Amino acid sequence: MRTSRFLLSTLRETPADAEVISHQLMLRAGMIRKLAAGLYTWLPLGLRVLRKVENIVREEMDRSGAQEVLMPAIQPAELWQESKRWEQYGPELLRITDRHQREFCFGPTHEEIITDLIRREIRSYKQLPANFYQIQTKFRDEIRPRFGVMRAREFLMKDAYSFHLTEESLQETYQVMYETYQRIFSRLGLTFRPVVADSGNIGGNRSHEFHVLADSGEDAIAYSTESDYAANVEMVELPAPSEERLKPTTPSLAMVNTPDQHTIEEVAKFLRVSPQQCLKTLIVIGENDSLVALVLRGDHSLNVIKAAKHPKVASPLTFASAEQIRAVIGCDIGSIGPISLNIPVLVDYAATQVTDFVCGANKEGQHLVGVNWGRDLPEPHKVDLRNAETGDPSPDGKGTLVVTRGIEVGHIFQLGDKYSHAMQTAVLDEQGRSVTLTMGCYGIGVSRVVAAAIEQNHDEQGIIFPTAITPFEVAILPMNMHKSIRLQEVVENLYQQFQAAGVDVLLDDRKERPGVMFADIELIGIPHRLVLGERGLDEGQIEYKGRQDKDTQLLALDQVVNIIIGKINSEK
RNA sequence: CGGGGUAUAGCUCAGCCUGGUAGAGCGCAGCUUUCGGGAAGCUGAAGUCGGAGGUUCAAAUCCUCUUACCCCGACCA
Numbered sequence: 001m002r003t004s005r006f007l008l009s010t011l012r013e014t015p016a017d018a019e020v021i022s023h024q025l026m027l028r029a030g031m032i033r034k035l036a037a038g039l040y041t042w043l044p045l046g047l048r049v050l051r052k053v054e055n056i057v058r059e060e061m062d063r064s065g066a067q068e069v070l071m072p073a074i075q076p077a078e079l080w081q082e083s084k085r086w087e088q089y090g091p092e093l094l095r096i097t098d099r100h101q102r103e104f105c106f107g108p109t110h111e112e113i114i115t116d117l118i119r120r121e122i123r124s125y126k127q128l129p130a131n132f133y134q135i136q137t138k139f140r141d142e143i144r145p146r147f148g149v150m151r152a153r154e155f156l157m158k159d160a161y162s163f164h165l166t167e168e169s170l171q172e173t174y175q176v177m178y179e180t181y182q183r184i185f186s187r188l189g190l191t192f193r194p195v196v197a198d199s200g201n202i203g204g205n206r207s208h209e210f211h212v213l214a215d216s217g218e219d220a221i222a223y224s225t226e227s228d229y230a231a232n233v234e235m236v237e238l239p240a241p242s243e244e245r246l247k248p249t250t251p252s253l254a255m256v257n258t259p260d261q262h263t264i265e266e267v268a269k270f271l272r273v274s275p276q277q278c279l280k281t282l283i284v285i286g287e288n289d290s291l292v293a294l295v296l297r298g299d300h301s302l303n304v305i306k307a308a309k310h311p312k313v314a315s316p317l318t319f320a321s322a323e324q325i326r327a328v329i330g331c332d333i334g335s336i337g338p339i340s341l342n343i344p345v346l347v348d349y350a351a352t353q354v355t356d357f358v359c360g361a362n363k364e365g366q367h368l369v370g371v372n373w374g375r376d377l378p379e380p381h382k383v384d385l386r387n388a389e390t391g392d393p394s395p396d397g398k399g400t401l402v403v404t405r406g407i408e409v410g411h412i413f414q415l416g417d418k419y420s421h422a423m424q425t426a427v428l429d430e431q432g433r434s435v436t437l438t439m440g441c442y443g444i445g446v447s448r449v450v451a452a453a454i455e456q457n458h459d460e461q462g463i464i465f466p467t468a469i470t471p472f473e474v475a476i477l478p479m480n481m482h483k484s485i486r487l488q489e490v491v492e493n494l495y496q497q498f499q500a501a502g503v504d505v506l507l508d509d510r511k512e513r514p515g516v517m518f519a520d521i522e523l524i525g526i527p528h529r530l531v532l533g534e535r536g537l538d539e540g541q542i543e544y545k546g547r548q549d550k551d552t553q554l555l556a557l558d559q560v561v562n563i564i565i566g567k568i569n570s571e572k
Numbered sequence: 573c574g575g576g577g578u579a580u581a582g583c584u585c586a587g588c589c590u591g592g593u594a595g596a597g598c599g600c601a602g603c604u605u606u607c608g609g610g611a612a613g614c615u616g617a618a619g620u621c622g623g624a625g626g627u628u629c630a631a632a633u634c635c636u637c638u639u640a641c642c643c644c645g646a647c648c649a
Contacts, residue, residue, distance in 0.1 A: 012598065012610070013584050017642055037641070091573095092647075109649095143573080143647070157649055209649095218648095411649065445649030479608050515609035533608065543608090 001472065003508045007044050009033075010520050020216055022454040023148030025463050029524045031450075038145025038153030045524060046450070048471035048504075050156065053449050054135050056187050056468060057158045064180040066131040066160055071113045073137055077103035079112040083422045094141045106139040111419045111441065114161040118437070119425035122163065125435070128427065129169045131177075133160035135446060150407070150451040157447075162440040163420070165429060170414055170438045174206065177412050177442045181210050184444070185410070189466025189571070190453055193406065195221050196231040197413075207413035210444075211406025212452040221406045222388045226399025233403060234305045236388035237395055238349060246355045250370030258367045262334025264298040267367060271358060275299040278358040279351050281336040283320040283329070286312050286344065291320050291328050295338050295347040297354060300386040307385055312344050329362055336360040337368060339377045347380035407452040408445075415439040454525075463525030464547050467571035472506035474498060474564050475526040477517045479533035481509065490557070491532055494542075497561045503568065522547065527571070528564055530555075 009030030017034075018024040026032045031046025042050055058068065074096070080086035086093075086105075094106040107113070114132060122128065135158045145153045160177070164170040178194065185192040190212050197209040209232065211221050223230035261270045268275045278298035284307065286292035292312050296302060308317040322333060328343065329336060337359035338345050352373060361368045373380055392401045420426070420437040429435045450469070457464040467473060476498075478491045491507065498505035506526065508517045521529055531543040531552070541554040546567075555563055 011583065016578090016584070019643085034641095090647095138649080140648075144643095144645090146643090151648080155649070159649085408649065443649050448649055477608095483607085513607065513609085513611065515611085517610095518608085519610050531608075535608085 001504075001506050003506060003510050006506070008520060008524075009043060009045075010523055018148065020147045020150065020455065021458055022150060022216075022451040025454055025458055025523070026148055026451065029463055031524075032149060034148075038142060038151075040149055040152060040154075045471050049450050049465070049469050050447060052469040052471075053188060053446050053453075054156070054158075057184055057444055057446060058135060060180050060184045060187070061133050061158065061160065063183075064131070064176050066133045066162075068134060069114075069117075069132050070134050070136060071107075071110050071117075073107050073139070074104050075107045075110075075113055077105065079116055079423075080105060083112050083115075083419055085112070092141050092143075094139050108138055108140040109443075110134070110136075110159055111161065111415070111439075112423070115419045115423045115425050115439070118163055119420075119423060122425075122427055122437075125165050125427050125429045128437070129162060129164045129173055131160055131162040131173055131440075133158060133442070148451060149447045150455075152447065155445060155447045158444040160442040161415075162442070163425075164438045164440070165427070165435055167438060170440050174412065174414060174440050177440070178208060181208075181410050181412065181442075181444070185210060185212070187468055187572075188449065188453065189468045190409075190449075191456060192409070193221060193223055193230045195223070195406070196229075196235055197411065207411070209408050210410035210412075212409050212449070212456055213404055213406050214452065214455040215405055216455055217405035217407040219406050219408055220387070220403055222390075222392075222401040222403045224394035224396065224399040224401060227394060227396050229394050229396045229398070231395075233387050234303060236392075236401070238384050238386065238388060238392060239395070240349050240382060240384075241353050243353070245353050245373065248355050248370075248372040248375055250356050250372070253368050253371045253376045255361055255363075255366055256369055257365060258335075259365045261365075261367070262332075267358065268298060271367070271369065273358055273369075277354065277356070279338065279354065281338055281341075281345075281360060283325050283333075283336065283343075285314045285318040285320055287314060289314075291324060291343045293336070293338060293341050293343055293345045294385055295345060295351050295359075295380070296386055297348065297351045298358075300348065300350060300389070303385060303387045306383075307346075310346060310383060310385075312346065331360070331362050331364050334360070335362065335364050335366060337362055337371075338380075339368065339371065345381060346383045346385065348385035349382055350386060352380045352382050407448070407455060409449050409452050410442075410444045412442045413440070415441045458525075459548075461519075462523030465525040465527060467527050467568055470504070470525060470527050472524075472526050473504040473568050474528040474530060475506045475508060475521045477508045477514070477521065477529060477531045479514055479531065481532075482511055484534050486537060487532060487534055490537060494530070494532070494557075494561070498564075501561060501565055503561075503565060528567060530560065530564075 011028045014024045015027050018027055030043050032040045034040055077086055096104050138157045139154050142153050162173045192210055192212050194208045194210050197207045220233040222233050222236050261267045264275050264278050264280050268278050275298035280296050280298050282294045283291050304317045307313050355372055356370045358369050388401055390403045394401050417436050417438055420439055426434045426436045454463050481487050495507045527547045529545045536542050540557045542557055543552045544555045545552040
């Protein structure tokens with residue numbers, strides 16, 4: 001491709017409404033343009049990337065034995081009514097009415113459609129197991145679309161649905177998909193981790209999310225240093241303490257004045273103790289609008305999901321208002337402590353292990369120091385309440401946890417018979433008995449993968465594309481080509497050699513200044529760059545620089561095509 | 573949906589408080605010089621100031637309504 005005939009719509013300035021780096025760079029590089037909230041046009045440059053991701057996903061799905069189909073984006077309401085999701089789904093489901101006043105929706109997912117297809121087409125157990133996938137545009141009317149293509153309303157997704165006679169068969173296919181996903185994200189050149197996920201109310205046994213690791217990720221995930229254990233931080237169960245609590249060293253507790261010291265940081269600094277030595281007490285709404293106190297070590301954070309699962313705590317978790325706290329406890333947030341509280345007190349495991357601790361005195365501007373469980377207040381009601389942190393022991397007993405951030409790009413889970421039961425999808429088994437099918441479901445956010453790849457791979461200059469998904473593999477930048485016929489010939493010849501070899505080559509034949517060319521090629525993240533000028537031609541050398549290299553190097557003109565092809569192949 | 577904010581040239585924004593001829597930088601078109609890291613000069617095209625209504629001799633500016641978009645909260649590929 002020649003830049004003179006390619007819409008290279010790069011922007012020097014960052015558009016104002018782009019918040020995360022991948023969104024900014026995708027706009028600046030001219031990959032996407034916004035049409036409306038959560039709706040994006042893919043420009044030629046971006047589409048090349050999207051297609052490469054799509055093709056890798058397709059190749060690996062095909063290799064796994066799945067069969068590709070393409071279902072309509074618009075779906076009739078009847079099927080959704082049959083699964084009861086027409087009522088269950090909220091405003092996220094975009095509902096539309098046709099000229100005959102028939103109701104439809106724009107599909108956010110396709111369980112109903114594929115299940116309907118399978119119940120019509122699959123006649124015998126001999127046709128099972130079967131796995132069908134599609135790569136298709138979905139629409140979810142998100143409350144708040146943001147981060148560009150990362151959380152768009154319309155997005156490209158690969159969704160697959162498998163059908164089984166037995167639970168064992170589902171487990172087998174699930175495992176195949178798990179491995180296929182590993183292959184896909186490895187081939188894409190991404191650093192990722194499969195993590196144990198919340199199967200939620202879907203009822204399946206196992207569920208894994210695949211996360212691309214990136215500091216800007218929306219999810220916190222924890223993985224073990226020693227084993228392959230990895231889970232969403234929300235999901236990590238922490239063990240009850242095994243050791244005995246240390247003995248108190250203070251003769252008794254004491255009350256101290258802590259004027260205007262409210263947060264743990266303030267109190268700890270004021271009293272010259274570590275936050276680990278302090279306990280924080282959070283007041284949330286419990287059952288029947290009562291209040292419940294949750295106690296955590298000062299340096300720990302509350303896990304909202306765990307707390308809400310406790311029977312004494314209202315779900316979803318709601319913090320008590322300042323007025324409610326004042327009415328029941330008689331002081332303000334910032335001076336609350338577990339002693340003499342007239343409401344239930346749930347204490348996180350870690351907080352039960354602290355001796356001689358600092359906590360609020362339930363009196364404005366006062367804290368207690370040297371407090372001990374058992375001596376100064378009753379033995380605590382111990383529960384798991386906090387988020388796992390780096391350094392915590394891994395739940396599988398092997399190694400410790402590291403917490404990092406990730407972007408969810410894939411999710412595999414076992415659906416069971418939710419849809420097949422509701423939609424009466426069954427076949428006869430070997431004994432002639434009717435068996436309701438068991439289903440699995442496997443998604444990859446194809447368009448989100450593009451954003452995640454950029455989120456993970458960029459620098460000050462712009463995008464650094466993994467070779468597998470780069471829009472162009474090599475860029476040829478001629479310096480002042482219009483002035484030298486000799487240079488034109490060499491460049492043209494090189495360009496054609498790359499094309500003949502099947503390399504995605506971009507020739508920058510614009511009459512631009514060198515700085516503009518360099519900046520654009522770096523911004524759009526081309527992995528390999530060749531610079532040709534009059535001065536190198538006499539020596540038969542041209543200048544090469546990898547996108548991440550610090551320095552340039554000279555390559556012999558007659559070998560450059562083979563060298564570059566070698567680099568590309570080793571990277572894919 | 574609740575809270576906050578923005579809307580002026582293709583992009584980034586100033587002008588609004590204190591009403592009086594529509595602005596800058598970048599980009600775009602042309603010419604000249606320059607030519608291996610986002611060049612310089614000159615010339616030019618480009619805006620019914622988101623929309624509607626109101627106040628006023630006069631509205632980008634003040635008031636009311638409205639639409640779109642963005643940010644903060646509950647979801648998910």
